[in-house]
Amino acid sequence: MKTLITRTITGIIYLILLGLAFFTSKYVLIAVFTVFMLIAIFEYINLTQKLSTTNSPQTSNLTPHTSHLKPHTSYLIFLPVFWIIIPILLLQFWCIQLQSTHIVVALVVILCTNDTLAYVFGSLLGKHKMWTKVSPKKSWEGFLGGLISTLIISWFFIKIPYFRDDIFCTPYLWVGFAFVVIVAGTLGDFAESMLKRLANQKDSGTILPGHGGIFDRIDSLLLAIPAGFIYWVIVKI
Numbered sequence: 001m002k003t004l005i006t007r008t009i010t011g012i013i014y015l016i017l018l019g020l021a022f023f024t025s026k027y028v029l030i031a032v033f034t035v036f037m038l039i040a041i042f043e044y045i046n047l048t049q050k051l052s053t054t055n056s057p058q059t060s061n062l063t064p065h066t067s068h069l070k071p072h073t074s075y076l077i078f079l080p081v082f083w084i085i086i087p088i089l090l091l092q093f094w095c096i097q098l099q100s101t102h103i104v105v106a107l108v109v110i111l112c113t114n115d116t117l118a119y120v121f122g123s124l125l126g127k128h129k130m131w132t133k134v135s136p137k138k139s140w141e142g143f144l145g146g147l148i149s150t151l152i153i154s155w156f157f158i159k160i161p162y163f164r165d166d167i168f169c170t171p172y173l174w175v176g177f178a179f180v181v182i183v184a185g186t187l188g189d190f191a192e193s194m195l196k197r198l199a200n201q202k203d204s205g206t207i208l209p210g211h212g213g214i215f216d217r218i219d220s221l222l223l224a225i226p227a228g229f230i231y232w233v234i235v236k237i
Contacts, residue, residue, distance in 0.1 A: 121145025
């Protein structure tokens with residue numbers, strides 16, 4: 001019960017920060033997501049420093065070559081540029097320069113809705129695991145249940161005044177956007193989970209009690225932003 005209360009309070013604070021970022025001023029948006037970016041980079045560096053050089057129970061299940069991981073991880077120092085920095089800067093550019101905050105908010109709503117519904121369907125029906133060695137709690141039933149349900153919900157985004165847009169002018173375009181965002185977000189979640197497995201860490205950090213680190217919170221967003229942006233540009237053209 002204590003853990004649930006902690007998670008709930010932390011989740012509310014996180015949502016308030018997102019609300020301030022998206023609905024107050026561009027300066028708050030820049031400040032909030034720059035802080036997120038810096039913390040995520042710090043957590044990422046900590047994870048890469050903990051990459052195991054021995055075959056621990058977790059990493060030995062992941063790959064038979066974990067004993068050779070560390071000598072080949074020097075390239076990981078450059079990965080945050082593409083994995084964390086560029087997506088966050090793109091989010092800020094999309095909201096401020098292109099004045100499409102409502103699209104980014106929709107993207108975040110889609111990810112949160114899918115995560116919640118995937119958890120519900122997975123808890124109730126989950127039997128077939130997607131990738132046990134990387135993310136043992138994710139099931140195909142949860143993924144498909146969350147995906148289909150969120151696609152249905154996204155169909156009605158065009159009815160919501162805040163989300164009305166000259167580019168996404170039909171329900172089909174919103175559904176396509178949601179599909180791209182969900183698939184990319186799921187891949188982002190798996191990518192961060194794999195890094196944590198290799199580093200033998202349950203969470204990327206402890207800054208968010210009950211939730212882990214900032215990197216844990218924005219892992220799906222980091223791939224969903226560039227994927228959603230590319231879709232948006234293609235539709236716009």
